[in-house]
Amino acid sequence: MSKKTNYSYIGIAFIILVFGIIFVPKIIDRVSEGDVIRDESRSINVLNSSVEGAKHNKSDLAYLEINGVSKKVPAFSFTNQDGKTITNEDYLGKVYVVEFFFTTCPTICPIMNRNLVDVQEDFKDFENFGVASFTISPEIDTPEVLKAYAEKYGVTNPNWNFMTGDEAVIYKLANEGFNLYIAKDDTAEGGFEHSGNFALIDKEGFIRSRVDDFGNPKIFYNGLISEAIGIDDDGITQEITILKEDIAKLLKE
Structure with missing residues (x-):
């Protein structure tokens, strides 16, 4: 070396x-x-x-997915029964139920709102629970009309907003934003066709629901049968009980 x-x-x-x-x-x-x-x-x-x-x-409730993407509530801005502007951001951090209705509805709307008042009573101690009710007849349903309607049905939840605004925007929100069908129809009682279903939204603004026997999201909850009735004449079981159960799950998330 x-x-x-x-x-x-x-x-x-x-x-x-x-x-x-x-x-x-x-x-x-x-x-x-x-x-x-x-x-x-x-x-x-x-x-x-x-x-x-x-x-x-996280609970076992599913997300509604479109093309593999969890569907979120689109941005909206309307006037409520107190004349205040309410947007989707006012509901962030809250679990809430969505419905589309109109105050002069002679058929399903009274049933839907009585059922929602029932839900309201079960969650009256929860500050982060709410309801978003959108009128599909904004020409008639002014803030003053909506205020009287809310009082008539015994609405006390401060996070329950009855909202009105531009008709075209409301219809787009219902049909595309929530996939809850609404349309004008002169042959229908009251002049409108609309869904009697409720949508359930989580604290982050996502549409949530339980799954069916095949593992698919149910997406909506039937709002047309009360817990007291249980099963209607067509053999359809009420879904207010499962709606309450799923609201409780989301409140714990």
């Missing part, structure tokens, strides 16, 4: 020795005193625990 090679080994050994003398004690001190690396490790563990906790807090 040449002297040149020997000198190379000696040089490398010297560098390693110097590194050990200078840096190893510092590394030991940092570890013994609780260094940043250990703190970061703890932070990651806490973060992971928080994420896992958030997952565990």
Whole structure:
């Protein structure tokens, strides 16, 4: 072996020795005193625990998905029964039920709203529960008319807004935003066709529901049969009970 090679080994050994003398004690001190690396490790563990906790807090209620994307309530802005502007952002952080109705409805609307008052009473102690009722007859249903209607049905929840506004915007919100069918129809009683279903919205603004026997979201809740009646003449079972159960699940999320 040449002297040149020997000198190379000696040089490398010297560098390693110097590194050990200078840096190893510092590394030991940092570890013994609780260094940043250990703190970061703890932070990651806490973060992971928080994420896992958030997952565990989610209920078994499904999201309505369109093309693989969870459907969220579209932006809206209307005037309520008190003349105040209400938007979708006013409902963030709240669990709420959506309906489309009109005050002069001679058929299903009174049933729907009596059922919603029943739901209201079950959750009267929850400040983060609400209802969004959109009129499909805005020419007639002014804020004053909606106010009288709310009082007639015994609405006391401050988060229950009866809203009116531009007709075209309301119809688009119903048919495209919530997939709850509404249309003018001179042959129908009251002059309108509309769904008797309710939509359930979570605190983040997503449409949620339980799933059917095949694992598909039910999407909506039948609002036309009361708990007291139970089953109608056509053999259809009421869904107000499961609506209440699912509201309670979302309130815990």
